[in-house]
Amino acid sequence: MNIREMQEAILKLKKETGTAILAHSYQAREITEIADYTGDSYKLSVDAKGIDNENILFCGVHFMAETAKILSPQKRVYLANPHAGCPMAEQMDKEMIAAIKAEDPDRTVVAYINTTASLKTVCDVCVTSSSALKIVKAIENDKILFIPDCNLGDFVKKNCPDKDVKLLNGGCPTHAAVSANDVLAAKAEHPDALFLVHPECRPQVVELADYAGSTAGIIDFAMKSDAKEFIIGTETSIAEHLQYDCPDKKFYPLTKNLVCNNMKLTTLPDVYRSLLGIASGDGSAAEIIMDDEMIAASRKCIDEMIRLGG
DSSP, X not given: XXXXXXXXXXXXXXXXXXEEEXXXXXXXXXXXXXXXXXXXXXXHHHHHHHXXXXXXXXXXXXXXHHHHHHHOTTSEEEESSTTOOOTGGGSSOHHHHHHHHHHSTTSXXXXXXXXXXXXXXXXXXXXXXXXXXXXXXXXXXXXXXXXXXXXXHXXXXXXXXXXXXXEOSOOOHHHHTOOHHHHHHHHHHOTTOEEEEOXXXXXXXXXXXXXXXXXXXXXHHHHHOSOSEEEEESOHHHHHHHHHHOTTSEEEESOTTOOOTTGGGOOHHHHHHHHHHHHHTSSOSEEOOOOHHHHHHHHHHHHHHXXXXX
């Protein structure tokens, strides 16, 4: 079965099983082409809440599928590849943050959505890279604890100078590995290109950007810009997607090392096999199972994200 044949089989199975496919923007092109919804974490969170389908198949990483289940507890939510995790989401746990809250109880705990459902139960509000600034500015409390990504947190802190933002040492290892020297080398090779960067990168990298923002923000900026060349400072798949969508422009990955191995775990055959498992009901599809208590406790900060970020 070639790619096109498999895509056609997936489209058929999707209809037969009443399954909506959600794919993060970091997924491969052949996956985003067969998805019902694509986008960054925030967009997919909102999309998941409004889906009418009985089943949701998530092409992304575990915390994203958890979020879909939290927002749609009556639906059956599956993760196309059960081994696709997020290192950042596992860096801090509920007990650690609960202890910090006990020592500094006056702070509003703002959690990047790249966190586990368990950790979300002790947080006040979630944010994504696209909604973080808007939400932190809207919080009445001036004292904030931002977790886990200190790079995104630094970006928020600099853009919300009236807030007292406390940061912890955490973040995305893929984005954090990029250096200012990588940017200077890319700019030297492509002197006419604008540099667009994700704020999960280090502050010294973000400072060199022509635009800093979420995955969705980077895509939107590049598509609307009159410029013809861009250096893309986030996962390499975004440069690829933009090249398909804007063939008259040129897009250069900041570095070949900006690859999320967890996002790349999911393949088109994974999607196909998952749908076969959903259709047969044999338990082979990786379903997200959460009890009602966990869903209720972890949902509060996500609902607050949607309320403040909507």
